Amino acid sequence: MSDKRDLLILGGGLVGMTLAIAAAKKGISSHVVDRADPAELTAEGFDGRASAISTASWNLFRNIDIADALEPFGCPIASIAVTDGMKPGRIDFQPEEHEGTLGRMFPNRRLRLALFEAAQGEDLISYRPKTNVLTRHRGDHGVTAMLADETVLEASLMVGAEGRLSPTREEAGITMAHWDYSHRAMIVGLTHSKPHENVAWEIFYPAGPFALLPLLDDEDGSHRSALVWTVAEKDAAGVLAMPRSMFRAEVAKRMHGVLGEIELQGDISAYPLSFQHTVQITGDRLALVGDAAHGMHPIAGQGLNLGLRDVGALVEVMSEAARLGLDFGDAQMLARYQKWRALDSLMVMGATDGLTRLFGIPGKLPSAIRRLGMGMVQRTPPLKRWFMDEARGVSGEVPELLKG
Amino acid sequence: MGDATVANETIRPQEAAHFGALAAEWWDPKGSSAMLHKLNPVRLAFIREAIDLHWAGDIHSVKPLAGKSALDVGCGAGLLCEPLARLGANVTGVDAAAENVAAARAHAEGSGLAIDYRHGELGSLGLGQFDLVTSMEVIEHVADKQAFVSGLAAHLAPGGLMVLSTPNRTLASRALLVGAAEALGAVPKGTHHWEDFVTPEELEELLVAAGLTVGTPKGISWSPTKGLHLSDDLALNYIVTAQRA
Numbered sequence: 001m002s003d004k005r006d007l008l009i010l011g012g013g014l015v016g017m018t019l020a021i022a023a024a025k026k027g028i029s030s031h032v033v034d035r036a037d038p039a040e041l042t043a044e045g046f047d048g049r050a051s052a053i054s055t056a057s058w059n060l061f062r063n064i065d066i067a068d069a070l071e072p073f074g075c076p077i078a079s080i081a082v083t084d085g086m087k088p089g090r091i092d093f094q095p096e097e098h099e100g101t102l103g104r105m106f107p108n109r110r111l112r113l114a115l116f117e118a119a120q121g122e123d124l125i126s127y128r129p130k131t132n133v134l135t136r137h138r139g140d141h142g143v144t145a146m147l148a149d150e151t152v153l154e155a156s157l158m159v160g161a162e163g164r165l166s167p168t169r170e171e172a173g174i175t176m177a178h179w180d181y182s183h184r185a186m187i188v189g190l191t192h193s194k195p196h197e198n199v200a201w202e203i204f205y206p207a208g209p210f211a212l213l214p215l216l217d218d219e220d221g222s223h224r225s226a227l228v229w230t231v232a233e234k235d236a237a238g239v240l241a242m243p244r245s246m247f248r249a250e251v252a253k254r255m256h257g258v259l260g261e262i263e264l265q266g267d268i269s270a271y272p273l274s275f276q277h278t279v280q281i282t283g284d285r286l287a288l289v290g291d292a293a294h295g296m297h298p299i300a301g302q303g304l305n306l307g308l309r310d311v312g313a314l315v316e317v318m319s320e321a322a323r324l325g326l327d328f329g330d331a332q333m334l335a336r337y338q339k340w341r342a343l344d345s346l347m348v349m350g351a352t353d354g355l356t357r358l359f360g361i362p363g364k365l366p367s368a369i370r371r372l373g374m375g376m377v378q379r380t381p382p383l384k385r386w387f388m389d390e391a392r393g394v395s396g397e398v399p400e401l402l403k404g
Numbered sequence: 405m406g407d408a409t410v411a412n413e414t415i416r417p418q419e420a421a422h423f424g425a426l427a428a429e430w431w432d433p434k435g436s437s438a439m440l441h442k443l444n445p446v447r448l449a450f451i452r453e454a455i456d457l458h459w460a461g462d463i464h465s466v467k468p469l470a471g472k473s474a475l476d477v478g479c480g481a482g483l484l485c486e487p488l489a490r491l492g493a494n495v496t497g498v499d500a501a502a503e504n505v506a507a508a509r510a511h512a513e514g515s516g517l518a519i520d521y522r523h524g525e526l527g528s529l530g531l532g533q534f535d536l537v538t539s540m541e542v543i544e545h546v547a548d549k550q551a552f553v554s555g556l557a558a559h560l561a562p563g564g565l566m567v568l569s570t571p572n573r574t575l576a577s578r579a580l581l582v583g584a585a586e587a588l589g590a591v592p593k594g595t596h597h598w599e600d601f602v603t604p605e606e607l608e609e610l611l612v613a614a615g616l617t618v619g620t621p622k623g624i625s626w627s628p629t630k631g632l633h634l635s636d637d638l639a640l641n642y643i644v645t646a647q648r649a
Contacts, residue, residue, distance in 0.1 A: 004516075027466065140431070141515055322466045323463075324445055325448065325452075325488060325490035325491040326448065326487055327490075330445075331433035331434075332442060332444065332445045333445070
């Protein structure tokens, strides 16, 4: 019990690990406990997912000194094309030359590798992978977690960062609004004959959105994108059981040849989708970050970005608490984090949820209304700007760490 | 204690008993001291800026009081002493109520902080002089205000900094701090006696008479969007620095 640290971060995924590194840069120490084995997590083929890193999130990576290591693996998104099932009336979000990109696409594997490497060099981070937490305790003066080998870790503040099924949140009795979309996201890499020209596609079909996210070309020069194809839960088993050639044909049919001939690359993985949100993201000596606080639909690519904004806000309120001599479990400090983050995530998630539901209504009339709406956004610069700023993550009150 | 000491007594016995009863609840951020917990980061922000300006320190340092001594008079259960100790100061806390000091000691031990808590009258404890002297929300509870302020001044080391906060005596403070706050249960009944409140001008006179000069006071206001915050409106509550003339 002698090694009492500032933070006890339960969950060392992308958000938890970024938090540990960002906190360490401000002199804040942490224990990080994670069930998984980093060697497996970063093995080729383990996680074929890619994440859109918004400009604000990229600023955070710059500020914690991992941007240089990541830079070669990012594919800039120059514009986002949103269409209603490829019918006319698409919206193009394209920033002006001087405004920079809308974000960058990174394979999750590369993000993990960069984070693990940065964490290894930090004395303020004590990382325990392949470790299960047996019990958690939050007391008047600090928090503890007992591990499977009966080691007890001690800190001032507990952070639940285990993702959307966060046992820390469940144990704290914090309930989530939970919308089960009854949908599953099929994720696979694609190679294609035409270059993507750094365009991300969000194609909305009544059955669910279909997203193409640009990736860097392979070493052999073939063009690549990541596909996120949402299918209804009842159809998921059938889709997964398809022979690859049939799956490829179904995908090609929905792409209308925008990227030319396509081939599948690597395994197809499937993730159940759900929308969850807690109004409460703090408790006594407890803060939730990332999907533990808000699991969301991945269509707008905002899940990780929201989590990284949580990181920026939590590190900022903690730095301010340290300047004032406050304990890191201070209730007023946590109240500030709660107030800051709860509204922002609700706004982004409300927009994303609304988008999914809006495009989920089948029929010709709804489709016409959607296309009319998209045309209006296209012709109304302030609305377009708002959507673009949201995609970049620069609207609202941005934490210092996420500023350029 | 002899009669001579009683004549110098600045704390009313019934007030000390009142806060003693609250001691156990002091550290519950949702308990009867909820207002003080909310006030704490606001007054700490003022104190932090005053420290940085007074000693020309690094505004990013987390130990701006390293190597300095601090005295908090009317420390309650240590809501201010503990942050001052974390900022690096060697802290002494004084409170009239034995229960408060007992609660403060227990809490500091749990927090792993070495703070010297004393119970009793400041004048009779023989504590010497300190680089930083604070007394938050205390002077309004004191009978002989000049004797109290002169006592604080006597414990201020040459080149030291004093910070005081207290409610103003205005119609607004009577309506909100005494009337509405007690009615809503935001502060326990009997916490405030409006007629004992001190205006900024009166406080300045008291401090000048004790041989100190006074900085520009800041108000502590409340708004629905910002909550409690520092402002230029002194009507409710204010906080001010002083140093030796």
